[in-house]
Amino acid sequence: MMKKEWLIVMLSLVGFSACSRKPKDGLTDTYTSGVIIIAADESFQPIVQEEVDVFEGINTLAGIVPRYTTEVNAINLFLKDSVRVAIVTRTLTPKEINSFHSRKFFPQEIKLATDGLALIVNRTNTDSLISVRDIQRILTGKVKEWKDIYSASHLKNIQFVFDNKNSSSVRFVVDSLCKDKPLSKNLRALNNNREVINYVANTPEAIGIIGVNWLGNRSDTTNLSFRNEIRVMSVSSEDVATPDNSYKPYQAYLFYGNYPLVRSIYVLLNDPRNALPWGFTSFLTSDRGQRIILKSGLVPATQPVRVVDVENKQ
Structure with a gap:
């Protein structure tokens, strides 16, 4: 027992x-x-x-x-x-x-x-820089295809997935990102963070939002690597994301406020x-x-x- x-x-x-x-x-x-x-x-x-x-x-x-x-x-x-x-x-x-x-x-x-909210994409998706402005455009339906953000992308419709319609992630994007603007009807809610990871890992066009503590590579005591089955995006507070102004949700960047999606x-x-x-x-x-x-x-x-x-x- x-x-x-x-x-x-x-x-x-x-x-x-x-x-x-x-x-x-x-x-x-x-x-x-x-x-x-x-x-x-x-x-x-x-x-x-x-x-x-x-x-x-x-x-x-x-x-x-x-x-x-x-x-x-x-x-x-x-x-x-x-x-x-x-x-x-x-x-x-x-x-x-x-x-x-x-x-x-x-x-x-x-x-x-x-805590930080991480944006994850499929391993085959090489477009891993994104701005808060572009996240807002996706969430509100102003952007629907990957080529609207990355002109060279071969992917088609963006499939944005949440863990659950009543989750804290949804409340965060409504209150902190979209400022109460209506969310796009094309967004999809699953049941939990594990389902988001699995969906993104198997869907090249997908982008998911999950809690950072679901990303941890337990074999890495420095907290500088993430799960192998998905790619973690770097996020910028600037209107245009570049390698110099974009950050992944590493612990130090959460602490100093460089990473914008914190709660x-x-x-x-x-x-x-x-x-x-x-x-x-x-x-x-x-x-x-x-x-x-x-x-x-x-x-x-x-x-x-x-x-x-x-x-x-x-």
């Missing part, structure tokens, strides 16, 4: 036999023991899972059960008190905070890391009992938890970043 299943069974038996000693809210977890479900944006599944595995290895009586889902669903679960921890890319709105306050809850919003990762926490949700969140922001983020290629909120010179940033 797996550790998490064993914990659930044992804690259920303990809870059944000691029901008279349960607190009024029915929760029995402590700062370092018990089982809880958390919600996490699917974009961060690789790094969240590693954090969970290490935390459970240290706290052998604790079980963290992640529910990887869209950002919209993760926040809805948090708002409904279905989970006490959500890992997402935005803070709560004033309306959402007021909803908690009306119930005498005072949730915390803790920055965990800085923050937050832990939303609602745990007035100071129990396991606080214990796990404290681990995420601790030196050890932040070092896991550092190793993943993201920029931790508190851990210093080791800057490595990149001779060829493309």
